[in-house]
Amino acid sequence: MRRFAWAIVAMLGISLSACGGSGGGGSSASTTGDTTTHAPANAPAGTTGVTSASTPEPSAIPTANAALNTVPVLVSSTPFAVRNFPMVNVTICTPKTNATSNCSTIDNVLIDTGSFGLRLFASAVPAATLSTLPTQTGPSTGSRIAECTQFGSGYTWGTVRNADIGMSGEIAQDVPIQVISDPSLTQSAPTDCQQSAALSTPLSLGANGILGVGVNPRDCGVSCTSGDQSGFYYACDSSACTAVTQALNQQVANPVHFFAVDNNGIVLEMPQVAANGSASASGTLVFGIDTQSNNMLAGTGATVLTTDQYGNFNAAYNGATFAGSAFFDSGSTDLFFQDASIDLNSLRFYVPGSTLSRAVTITGQNNATTSINFTVANALALLTSDNYAFNNLAHYMAGTFDFGIPFFYGRHVYVGIAGTSSSGGGTGPYVAYVSN
Secondary structure, eight states: OBSSOOOOBTTTBOOOOBTTSOOOOOOOOSSOOOOEEOOOTTSOOOSTTBOOSOOOOOOOOOOOSOSTTEEEEEESSTTTOOTTOOEEEEEEESTTSSSOSSOEEEEEEEEETTSEEEEEEGGGSOHHHHTTSOBOBOSSTTOEEEEEEEETTEEEEEEEEEEEEEETTEEEEEEEEEEETOTTOOSOOOTTTOSSOBOOSHHHHTSSEEEEESSOSBSSGGGGSSSOOTTSEEEEOSSOEEEOOOOGGGSOBOGGGGBSSSOSEEEEEEOOOOTTOBSOEEEEEEEOSSSSTTSOOTTSOOOOEEOOTTSOEEEEETTEEEEEEEEEOTTOSSEEEOOTTSOEETTOBBOOSSOEEEEEEEEOTTOOEEEEEEEEOOHHHHHTSSOOBOSSOEEEOTTOEEEOHHHHBTEEEEEEOBTOEETTTEEBSEEEEEOO
16 A cells, blocks of 8 residues: 555456555446456566466465454455455454444454554444544644545545554454545545545545554554644534644554554465465464464564564565565555566556566565565466465566565565564564565
């Protein structure tokens, strides 16, 4: 969920990445785009990304989700019929009650390693709970704080409220969240927020909300504490909304960072799926890194890549280098990258005549490096099947390498939160993974 243009195809493929590191969304199309074209002539060419020898597929198995620091993750057709969307359940309650009062469990929330913070549609939260979540107030009498979360293909607009958040045995108290399309917010999104389509309903997103568990504790950080912040936080009264600064402790926050324990990161574990896709995939989200026997990074031999504040690292692929613009993003339904040698359809999905093997080299800010092998299948063949989980669905995108959810199948992917540490990962922000 990053701040640049994404292609989203409802029922087919979605890429979610927030501007500056939080958010999600996109446009939709109703066809499979079966007109085949070639990638733009100015896309990098070459053969350095091609691999000919077959390599073993990632085969790591998700840990059981019975422990108090785990929750199940499900990719399936229900209820929004979006391919490759990993969903979890999140419980929210009246703040400062240790998640014991007026609680509601919201299902089908997208788990997103590319953004930071919990964002729920007001329509998905029962009124008995929503009415007990206080709205943050602005500097003037009667004003309330709202947030615009922009995406290249859409934006969310809603209030900032505080809630206790519970997931399995973990509780984060009094955490700011975004309530999208909150009916108590009568003002429309400001013009500088409305850069594309509004993600105003669960159907428009394909989920009841987004749980951002990326490397940042807060969705904006110190840059929102001073200066002109148009496009982020606003104070809204009965007549208008005005851009305002927002103190760190009032910004929408990554709830994992505010758990009492297991608060230094997450491990997202997804099973491997068949080459032509699987009807569903059941994984596990594990809280904490090197804090319990089920989340150990130390001793795995994984390469740890330190990142920037948004989780970005470097990638080299097919003769091109993507400096600080590659990332692990479970909120993206596809692998997004540029390759002039692979045929595209009219929606810019890759549609090779046969499945291709490719390799990309990634490097952290600590100069640690490793290579990742992956495959690219014909998206038209995949998306006209009845399957919903794919490890080889890919889409053309220039200037970046987005390791979406296809990368996560068969792997345990670690995300270390900035300012925290673990015995196996050191000090965050960092990412790592194991494949067997």
